[in-house]
Amino acid sequence: MKILSLLIVLNIFFLSTNNDSEIYNTVNQETELQKSMKRGKEVYSDMCATCHLPNGEGVPKVYPPLAKSDYLMQNREESIRAVKYGIRGKIVVNDVEYKGIMASLGLYEDEVADVMNYITNSWGNKNPKMITEEEVIKIEKK
Incomplete structure (x- = not known):
């Protein structure tokens, strides 16, 4: 009987110390990338x-697509530079030439990182390496 009582007491103790909200929070925590992408979606x-459209498809021969964009995914530094400082001149995206101007958007480095994480992980893009504010800070204007 004493053993049964002890087992019941121990069981009650362990059940009372098991905080379901802690388990819930641990399971449902967002990763840093997910948080960055959420902020980046707002910036986007x-x-x-307005130019690249809500679905990232752009306007043919006017505004390049970001969705499934070979340029975006193969030119990491240049893409970050374009978002940070703007871009002028010719680029080729998915075998289509674009020659135009994208003005600097005046974003802070953390906003650049967030929007880059959003666009490089949306619409068929998959970026294996998160873009950080520190990486954006190191990108200089040419």
């Missing part, structure tokens, strides 16, 4: 979607 909606 405010600053980029």
Whole structure:
């Protein structure tokens, strides 16, 4: 009987110390990339979607696509530089030439990182390495 009582007490103790909210929070925590992408989606909606469209498809021969973009995914530093400082001149995206101007958007480095994480992980793009604010800081204007 004493053993049974002890087992019941121990069981009650362990059940009472098991905090379900802690388990829930651990399971549902967002990763740093997910948090960055969420912030980046807001920046994209405010600053980029007008030209590149909400679905990232751009306007043929006017505004390059970001969706499934070979340029974006193969030219990491140049893409970050374009978002940070703007871009002027010819680029080729998915075998289509674009020659235009994208003005500097005046974003902070953390906003550049966030929007780059969003666009490089959306619409068929998959970036294996998160873009950080520190990486963006190191990108200089040419």
